[in-house]
Amino acid sequence: MTAYSRPEFESRIVAPQDLARRIAELPRPLVFTNGCFDIIHRGHVTYLAQARALGASMIVALNTDASVKRQGKGDDRPINTQEDRAAVMAALRCADMVTWFDEDTPIERILECRPDILVKGGDWPVEKIVGYTEVLGWGGSVHSIPFEVDRSTTALLGKIRSL
Secondary structure, eight states, rough: OOOOOOOOOOOOOOGGGHHHHHTTTTTTSSEOOOOOOOOOOOOHHHHHHHHTTTEEEEEEEEEOOOHHHHTTTTTTOOOSEEEEHHHHHSSTOOOOOEEEEEESHHHHHHHHHSEEEEEEEESSSSSTTTTTTHHHHHTTTTEEEOOOOOOHHHHHHHHTTOO
16 A cells, blocks of 8 residues: 655644744745635735735735634634634745644744734735734835735635525
């Protein structure tokens, strides 16, 4: 019987307690973004590719399942577990490292990573992005990338449920 190795992308999933050690492996400038990324769609991959293009590497921090539930997106959210969302994200070429946060905001991961570039989607005014003051304070930049493709997981789930 043929033995199959674990997919390489799984090595890019990094627990928060290992982040400080692993972050040194990434080339700078370092991009940081975060979100639920529950059901990956074209809007997500377009945004993620644009964010990644701003630097030499990118970390994506995912909300844990509990953190997603606290956002009030619905009792059945997230649809995909944190473990599954991390695996899908890590398999995308744009994500050099994937981690997570259980708090309501990713500020602890931002402070641990000290990214050069902080990015969120166009629904976030730049000055409202969590970590804005801190990243600017150490000489970084903060970007709100306008949506080019109008998609959302909530709308997608509504469409599926109406079938």
